[in-house]
Amino acid sequence: MHVLVRRCLFGVFIISTLALTSCATNKKTNTAGLDEQRLYESAQRSLKRGDNIAAVDFLQKLEADFPFGKFAQPGQLSLIYAYFKSKEQALVNATARRFIRLHPNHPDVDYAYYMLGLNVYPKPGSLFQSVLGTDLSRKDTNAAKASFTNFSEFVNRFPKSEYAADAIKRLEFLRNLLARSEINVANYYLSRKAFLSAANRGRFVVENYQGTPAVPDALAIMIQGYHALKMQDLAQSSLQVLQLNYPGYPALRGNGDFNYNYYVKDTRSLLGLTTFGLIDNSKPPGFDTRKKYGRF
Numbered sequence: 001m002h003v004l005v006r007r008c009l010f011g012v013f014i015i016s017t018l019a020l021t022s023c024a025t026n027k028k029t030n031t032a033g034l035d036e037q038r039l040y041e042s043a044q045r046s047l048k049r050g051d052n053i054a055a056v057d058f059l060q061k062l063e064a065d066f067p068f069g070k071f072a073q074p075g076q077l078s079l080i081y082a083y084f085k086s087k088e089q090a091l092v093n094a095t096a097r098r099f100i101r102l103h104p105n106h107p108d109v110d111y112a113y114y115m116l117g118l119n120v121y122p123k124p125g126s127l128f129q130s131v132l133g134t135d136l137s138r139k140d141t142n143a144a145k146a147s148f149t150n151f152s153e154f155v156n157r158f159p160k161s162e163y164a165a166d167a168i169k170r171l172e173f174l175r176n177l178l179a180r181s182e183i184n185v186a187n188y189y190l191s192r193k194a195f196l197s198a199a200n201r202g203r204f205v206v207e208n209y210q211g212t213p214a215v216p217d218a219l220a221i222m223i224q225g226y227h228a229l230k231m232q233d234l235a236q237s238s239l240q241v242l243q244l245n246y247p248g249y250p251a252l253r254g255n256g257d258f259n260y261n262y263y264v265k266d267t268r269s270l271l272g273l274t275t276f277g278l279i280d281n282s283k284p285p286g287f288d289t290r291k292k293y294g295r296f
Contacts, residue, residue: 029057036062040071043078047085055082073099077108080115092119110158114167117151120144121170122177141181148174176294179209179218186221187286190263199225199234213294216246217287223258224287250289263287 031039043058059079066072076099083091096112096119103109120143151167151174158164186201202221205214219242226235242249243256251262263286 029054031057031061034058034061036066036069036071039066040075040078043075043082047078047082050085052082052085056086073103073106074108077111080112084115084119089119092116110154110161110163113150113154113157114161114163117147117154117167117170120147120150121174122147141178144174144177144181148178175209176212176214179205179212179214180290182209183214183217183221183287186218187263187288190221190224190286193228195225195228199229213290216242216249216293217289219246220249220251220258220263220287224260224263227258227260246293248292250292251287 031042034042039058039062043055043062046052046055046058056079059075059082062069062071062075063079066075076095080092080095080099083095092115096115099106099112100109122139122141122144148171151171154161155164155167155171161167182201182205186198186205189195189198189201199222202218202225205212205218206222209215209218219238222238223235223242226232226238239258242258243252246252247256251259253259
């Protein structure tokens with residue numbers, strides 16, 4: 001009975017969603033007869049009340065009818081934002097890059113560069129994903145890499161921009177995220193006993209992501225990998241760095257020796273067990289000290 005009720009409620013939800021989508025899709029924005037200023041002002045009012053579809057309609061009409069008018073360039077910048085709020089990533093990218101190409105010396109061109117980074121900035125995902133403990137560092141990081149590149153270019157070009165402080169914070173997050181992604185891959189290599197590949201990933205993090213919370217795990221992976229490969233000099237030098245900088249690292253015993261069995265552990269979650277592995281938010285086996293050294 002309960003299953004039937006849930007199915008009925010789900011059906012009502014789907015029908016309602018489709019009806020709302022249909023209404024939103026069929027809604028027409030009346031742009032006829034509006035002059036340049038009224039089109040621009042109507043777009044701004046639409047953006048303020050969250051009607052992004054109407055804002056796009058007004059701004060597209062403004063661009064089509066008054067391409068060289070007083071509000072043409074601010075309208076193009078607003079269109080970038082309207083596309084962003086409408087989750088039109090491809091249009092955000094195309095419109096921002098076109099503005100940069102056509103108006104490289106515009107006083108607000110920094111905004112276009114900033115939006116290129118924000119456009120592909122990784123999002124946490126749905127509430128359902130958040131409840132399951134979705135780890136962004138275990139997802140595809142291509143968008144994060146693109147966002148990092150775009151924000152880096154923006155900060156280098158416009159260090160005094162009003163958006164620079166926000167971009168720097170996002171760059172820190174992205175750097176930590178990319179470093180942790182490398183650790184996830186290295187842990188996978190450890191689980192497959194591909195020790196050289198694991199050690200190389202760890203070294204990459206140490207060399208390219210200094211200062212991130214992933215560094216102690218990277219050092220531990222290097223120690224583990226080099227030890228397994230019987231490259232004791234490299235393992236020892238990595239161990240000395242870990243002991244000096246992270247003396248409380250969990251894999252270090254009280255006397256400073258490294259526990260080479262630390263990374264081999266059962267990380268199966270209760271969720272994974274109860275769903276027979278269909279849904280599993282457990283962490284991969286290996287080194288993961290985010291709770292001790294930081295989120296990433």
